[in-house]
Amino acid sequence: xxxxxxxxxxxxxxxxxxxxxxxxxxxxxxxxxxxxxxxxxxxxxxxxxxxxxxxxxxxxxxxxxxxxxxxxxxxxxxxxxxxxxxxxxxxxxxxxxxxxxxxxxxxxx
Amino acid sequence: xxxxxxxxxxxxxxxxxxxxxxxxxxxxxxxxxxxxxxxxxxxxxxxxxxxxxxxxxxxxxxxxxxxxxxxxxxxxxxxxxxxxxxxxxxxxxxxxxxxxxxxxxxxxxxxxxxx
Numbered sequence: 001x002x003x004x005x006x007x008x009x010x011x012x013x014x015x016x017x018x019x020x021x022x023x024x025x026x027x028x029x030x031x032x033x034x035x036x037x038x039x040x041x042x043x044x045x046x047x048x049x050x051x052x053x054x055x056x057x058x059x060x061x062x063x064x065x066x067x068x069x070x071x072x073x074x075x076x077x078x079x080x081x082x083x084x085x086x087x088x089x090x091x092x093x094x095x096x097x098x099x100x101x102x103x104x105x106x107x108x109x
Numbered sequence: 110x111x112x113x114x115x116x117x118x119x120x121x122x123x124x125x126x127x128x129x130x131x132x133x134x135x136x137x138x139x140x141x142x143x144x145x146x147x148x149x150x151x152x153x154x155x156x157x158x159x160x161x162x163x164x165x166x167x168x169x170x171x172x173x174x175x176x177x178x179x180x181x182x183x184x185x186x187x188x189x190x191x192x193x194x195x196x197x198x199x200x201x202x203x204x205x206x207x208x209x210x211x212x213x214x215x216x217x218x219x220x221x222x223x224x
Contacts, residue, residue, distance in 0.1 A: 036213075096154055096167065
């Protein structure tokens, strides 16, 4: 079964500390993985996708096929990073994204 | 370029009332989606339309109907609202016509409360 798991509902770290938001997936094949972010009172938007291998707003994510993970990392958290983060998976043969339950990230001053 | 526009932003209904959420996109996207967002459950797909003239059920279609009016517009109708339909609803679109989808573009959301 295709599934995306974000084990942490809430993650709270201090400003300047490293951040890692976990995402594990279950999929038989080669999926495409995404991280979406929803800042307070803003619409959901794409943060990054694994095929682009970009670093957006200091965030990076590496697809680990052996561990079936796509964790989102940032070495030094900023207060403006506080938001809801969703991991999502796109398979090869459907029109849908499979979403994790989301992790609320709070950056404490 | 407005992107994805959905209306209304807020609505309060009584149980049994009906309403339609409207969604329009100006990006010439083929595929459009309706999601609901509930705390601790992430985004759940209600219905989607892979292309103009087609609609398909998602994960949680019961109690909803949709219409792909044209390439730009995709509406979601609640025929007889129930308190379990209290949620935030998001419309989204993407240009992919077939197969795996890439980036989704979202509307601002519609917060619906059913009393």
